[in-house]
Amino acid sequence: MILLSIIYVLTPESEQQLIQTAQRLSGITLGDLAAQLGIAVPENLNKEKGWIGLLLERALGASAGSKPLPDFPELxxxxxxxxxxxxxxxxxxxFVSVAPLTGMSGVTWxxxxxxNKMAKVLWxxxxxxxxxxxxxxxxCTPFLWQPNPEEEALxxxxxxELTDMIVLGEVEKINGKYGEVLQLRPKAANSKAKTKAFDKNGRPFQTLPRGFYLKTGFTQQLLNRHLRVN
Structure with a gap:
């Protein structure tokens, strides 16, 4: 096992400190990291899809938890x-964030x-x-990204577009074809999980929770740019 000198629980005080700590994880297996943090590794991620993210949050000192804030809110x-x-x-x-299906009036980009979540990302x-x-x-080697004007416009x-469809009661019509870089799709542990939405006539109904996701073509471009730089 590779030994690391990681600040396990302290929240990073600067962007540089966070990046340096993340870079020290490069080349380490998830099993090695989990062992050093005293965390059991699941056999598979079928029922623990967020396990890897939680492991990295623990190792890097993320403090937001389940709050609707960036994982390192101070930074x-x-x-x-x-x-x-x-x-x-x-x-x-x-996955970017849960998509509210009600109470969207007055919400702007x-x-x-x-x-808020995409303002600055440590990948x-x-x-x-x-x-x-x-x-x-x-x-692998992490990289810090901020959307340039073109990426933010996309x-x-x-x-x-997706929010307008939700507000107009068309959430059930949305599929993966909508959105050039961002898509809306169901996000639920199982098909029994339901949340309230409104149809085009303003009548409430129960539907699967939805989440905003970045499409793979978009994140592939970000990764390719990072690899060319390095």
């Missing part, structure tokens, strides 16, 4: 893991959770091919 930085294969291909979409790529046991999955346009 305004969100932490996102990025599952990739050995060829640096992004394997799945990235500037005040939205999506903008941690992890080699996570399905055949790899969870403990053997490898942490995010805003998608968020606005």
């Amino acid at each position: 305004g930085i969100e932490l996102k893991t990025l599952p990739i294969d050995r060829d640096a291909k992004v394997l799945e979409t990235t 500037q005040t939205s959770h999506v903008k 941690v790529p992890i080699i996570s091919e399905r055949q790899l046991p969870v403990a053997e999955r490898l942490i 995010l805003q346009a998608d968020w606005q």
